[in-house]
Amino acid sequence: MLKRILYDFKNGLWRENPIIVLVIGMCPTLAVTNTVQNGLAMGIATSFVLLSSEIVISLFKKFIPNNVRIPSFILIIATFVTFTDFFLKAFFPDIATSLSLFIPLIVVNCLILGRQEAFASKNPTRRAIADALGMGIGFTWVLVLLSAVRELLGMGSIFGLTILGSWYQPMVIMILPAGAFISLGVLVGFMNVLKRRGN
Amino acid sequence: MEELRVVILVFISTVLINNFILVKFLGICPFLGVSKQVETAFSMGMATTFVMTLTAAATWLINTYILEYFNLPFLRYVSFIIVIASLVQFVEMFIKKSSPVLYKALGIYLPLITTNCAILGLALLIPLNGYNFITSVVFGLGAGIGFTLAIVLMAGLRESLEFGDVPESLKGVPITLILAGIMAMAFMGFSGLISI
Numbered sequence: 001m002l003k004r005i006l007y008d009f010k011n012g013l014w015r016e017n018p019i020i021v022l023v024i025g026m027c028p029t030l031a032v033t034n035t036v037q038n039g040l041a042m043g044i045a046t047s048f049v050l051l052s053s054e055i056v057i058s059l060f061k062k063f064i065p066n067n068v069r070i071p072s073f074i075l076i077i078a079t080f081v082t083f084t085d086f087f088l089k090a091f092f093p094d095i096a097t098s099l100s101l102f103i104p105l106i107v108v109n110c111l112i113l114g115r116q117e118a119f120a121s122k123n124p125t126r127r128a129i130a131d132a133l134g135m136g137i138g139f140t141w142v143l144v145l146l147s148a149v150r151e152l153l154g155m156g157s158i159f160g161l162t163i164l165g166s167w168y169q170p171m172v173i174m175i176l177p178a179g180a181f182i183s184l185g186v187l188v189g190f191m192n193v194l195k196r197r198g199n
Numbered sequence: 200m201e202e203l204r205v206v207i208l209v210f211i212s213t214v215l216i217n218n219f220i221l222v223k224f225l226g227i228c229p230f231l232g233v234s235k236q237v238e239t240a241f242s243m244g245m246a247t248t249f250v251m252t253l254t255a256a257a258t259w260l261i262n263t264y265i266l267e268y269f270n271l272p273f274l275r276y277v278s279f280i281i282v283i284a285s286l287v288q289f290v291e292m293f294i295k296k297s298s299p300v301l302y303k304a305l306g307i308y309l310p311l312i313t314t315n316c317a318i319l320g321l322a323l324l325i326p327l328n329g330y331n332f333i334t335s336v337v338f339g340l341g342a343g344i345g346f347t348l349a350i351v352l353m354a355g356l357r358e359s360l361e362f363g364d365v366p367e368s369l370k371g372v373p374i375t376l377i378l379a380g381i382m383a384m385a386f387m388g389f390s391g392l393i394s395i
Contacts, residue, residue, distance in 0.1 A: 023372050026231065027316045031224035071284060078277045086273070104276050104323055108316040110228055177222050178383040185369075185376030192368040 005130040012134030018111045019142040020191045025111035028102050029143060030180040036159050039147030040140070041095045045088065045103060047136025049080045050112050051129065054120040058128035061121050073116045074107065081106045111139060142187075150174045150183055206337050209330070213341030216390055219317050220349040221383040226317030230350055231375055233308060240354035241347065243308045248343025250283075250290055250312050251321055255339025257282050258322040259332055279322045287313045317346060352382065 018024050028046065032038045053076050057064070064072050085103045088096040096103065106112065115135055120128045148158055154174030156164035173179045219225045226247075233243045258279055266275055291309050295302045302309075312318060321342050325335045356378055365374050 023231065024228070026227035027224050030227060071281070074280055074284070075277060078280055082273055082276050085276075101320055101323055101327075105225075105316045105320055107276055107280055108314050108319050110314055113314060173384070176383075176387070177224065178380045178387065180224070181376050181380030181383055185373045185380060188376065189366075189369045189373035192373065196368065 001126075005127060008127050008130040009134040012131065012136070012138035013141075014138070017138045017142065018135055019139060020188055022111075022114075023188075024114055025109045025139065027105060028109065029146065030177075030184060032099055032102050033143055033147035033150055033180060034154070034175040035098075035151045036144060036147045037095070038098055039143040041088075041092070042099060042102065043136070043140025043143040045084050045099075046106055046109060046112070046139055047132070049077060049084055049106050050115060050136050050139075051132040052080045053077045053112060054115060054128040054132040055125060057116050057120040058123060058125045064121070069121065070113075070117070073113060073121075077112055077116070078107045111135065146184060146187060149187070150179060153183075154179060202333075206334055209334055210337050210341040211392070213338055214345040214348065215386070216392055218345045218349055218386055219320070219342050220346060221379070221386045223320070225320040226315050226346055229308070229311070229315055230353065230379070231372065234350050234353040234357055234375070237351060237354045237358060239308070240350045242304050244343070244347025244350050246290075246309055247312055247315065247317070247346050248340065250287055251318060251343040251346070252336060252339040253286055253290070254283055254318055254322055255325060255335045255342075256332070257286060259325055259330075259335040262326050275323070275326075276319075279319060283318050283322065284313045317342065349382070353379065356382075 012018065016022060019026075019029055025046070028042050032042045053073070056076050057073060081104060084106070085096070088099070088103060115131065119131045123131070151158055152163060153171050154176075156162060156168045156170050171179070174183065213219075217223060220227065220230050229243055229247070234240050261278060261282060262275070266272060266278065287310060291302075294309070321339060325338065328338075330338055353375075357375065360374065360378070369377070
């Protein structure tokens, strides 16, 4: 049983990583990775919603009628997203302002609905928790890596701390939309190279 | 006259300057998933435009006359997503009855519009921007046309790319993302076009 749970947990980290391998949840990945702080906050917020809704749905899976399962999942997810949104607005207003629209848009993040449909609605709660943690951390580490690359090249800093000195001419394009697409494309390509080496 | 000017400016700026896909990062999933052929991309764009325009009208009414009237802002996300899901269902039934040919052409893409974050994003942007009813509908229409423009352009590029010599590791998603990046750069050229 423990082995099984460990397997579910590791699944999301690399083998079925939501961003690099499954290519889902792209909108927040591209939009909020201009600074490490935003990327990390988005990763944690998404992981929280994913974990709570997987717990609730795997507990209630026997009571949710099959025909209306998708609307029910979305309602459960939307409830936790509202909770997260109000929490951030109250305790971290700066982060809430810079993430703005992308906190409510967690509702329609295909990663979350996809995991409910593919995993939480079919498996016991213990395994659903492992899956949510694995997927959440898998999502967060890619977001942090991507935002670190973008912030470093685009502003010469990480977490707001200047890393590259005044000699560095920041490439502003990296923190603009175009830079988001290109750096994610290069990152996924690089991961493909690593994966082919591994095989 | 002033009203008309604002409406036209909102339309142009939503289509070109604040393009939903390339500038606001809304609706990336269908943009990457349904942009292999120009024809399907165009159908997807049209269906999305249709739903977006209706969503803009419906959520404006609900937000103004129910949520704000009874002071229930915390129900916004839940109620908007229900409105969008039922609207998509309604559009599906309507198209199935009125035009079976179009229904067949759109196929699976129709129900998938519900989870397109561009639609919910649009619904949430309207109260944020404080538009009135007419402007909201035009905003929805412009967002849909901007979406169609980007996805059709992308599909055209990808069709030509079929014959290109792409490095093995960049095939599929990575090269599509890099292409989108170059397109976004081109769209940055529109940013000084008008200001409101």
